[in-house]
Amino acid sequence: MRFYKTMLLKAYFDKGYSVTSYIKYLIAYYGLVNRDSNLMLIAAIYGVACFFIGWLWYKYKIVDAEIEVGNRVNPFVKEMRRMSGAIHTEN
Numbered sequence: 859m860r861f862y863k864t865m866l867l868k869a870y871f872d873k874g875y876s877v878t879s880y881i882k883y884l885i886a887y888y889g890l891v892n893r894d895s896n897l898m899l900i901a902a903i904y905g906v907a908c909f910f911i912g913w914l915w916y917k918y919k920i921v922d923a924e925i926e927v928g929n930r931v932n933p934f935v936k937e938m939r940r941m942s943g944a945i946h947t948e949n
Contacts, residue, residue: 867909869912869916870909870912870913870915870916871905871908871909871912872912873911873912873915873916873921874907874908874909874910874911874912874913874915875908875912877911877912877915878904878907878908878911881904882904885897885900885901885904888900
């Protein structure tokens with residue numbers, strides 16, 4: 859667990875970035891159209907916002923719900939839950 863805290867911080871940023879990934883295209887379009895020198899400031903704010911959104915995603919356990927949604931359609935997880943009796947199927 860040597861790099862746990864570093865990887866946790868990376869996970870926060872990565873989750874926030876993936877949730878808000880379409881916003882980067884708006885920022886790029888804004889930069890191309892306006893040729894604004896404040897684009898670096900906007901990009902920095904976006905980076906901090908990605909981190910904060912990712913932190914909230916983990917703090918409120920939204921990431922657990924996201925994983926569970928993936929597990930509901932995963933055939934391996936369905937089979938393991940059926941075998942363990944965690945899900946009662948009527949087949």
